[in-house]
Amino acid sequence: MQVSRIHPFPSYSDISRPRGVLSRHSWNFLVVDGDERAARELTQRLRRHRHEARSVGTGAEALRRCTDAEVVLLALDLPDVDGLEVCRSIAETSRTPLLALAEHGSELDCVLGLQAGADDFLVKPYGFRELLARVEAVMRRAHPAERPRSSTRLGPLTIDHTTRVVRLHGQPVALTRKEFDLLHLLASPPGKVVHRRHILHHVWQDIDLSRSRTIDTHVNSLRRKLGSAGWIIAVRGVGFRLVEA
Secondary structure (H helix, E strand, O other): OOOOOOOOOOOHHHHHHOOOOOOOOEEEEEEEEEOHHHHHHHHHHHHOOOOEEEEEOHHHHHHHHHOOEEEEEEEOOOOOOOHHHHHHHHHHHOOOOOOEOOOOHHHHHHHHHHOOOEEEEEEEOOHHHHHHHHEEEHHHHHHHHHHHHEEEEEEEEEEEEEEEEEEOEEEEEEEHHHHHHHHHHHHHOOOOOOOHHHHHHHHOOOOOOOOOHHHHHHHHHHHHHOOOOOHEEEEEEHHHHHOOO
């Protein structure tokens, strides 16, 4: 396997004005690199793209602080210990995703890094966009998205999120669009208290609590259509929760 060298970092102007979205998420990075200048440049670039990032210069510091990070970028050339040993220790003691960064790009270097527990391997110099793309891929594997449930059932009440049909004892309940959106939110998951501000934001795209009477009106309408006020419980001063009547 030939490990190719990647293009160097883009210029400062490219980083300051990114073309398109480089990452759909924001993460907390720990950069481990004995080269202080390289570590500082990388953390600055990550911060410009709305990530949290801090750096350490030794393997010992990396082992102390890796559990506080969501992603570790580990340069294998460290001043105090073998980077592969640090990689192995992090992999054995935490579940934090780790990308190994190396000065050399032979097949053996790549294999040793992956065998030591790295989730991916990059050779310096590498492209910043590729770095973020590889982080995206690693994080998808580390935290696979849960398949959304097509329906929620609470006793005799069934809420189908795909068809937007609500049934009670097998019979359809006619709801307005906002009533369904409100019931759907309260059912995600049932029993959880949903704050009034959260309801306004997600159902009405508003956060003005002076409009919270609108919520009360829709809650009362839902209670009537579900045949009991016991389905939706008001939590005084907070919001509402959905329970089996």
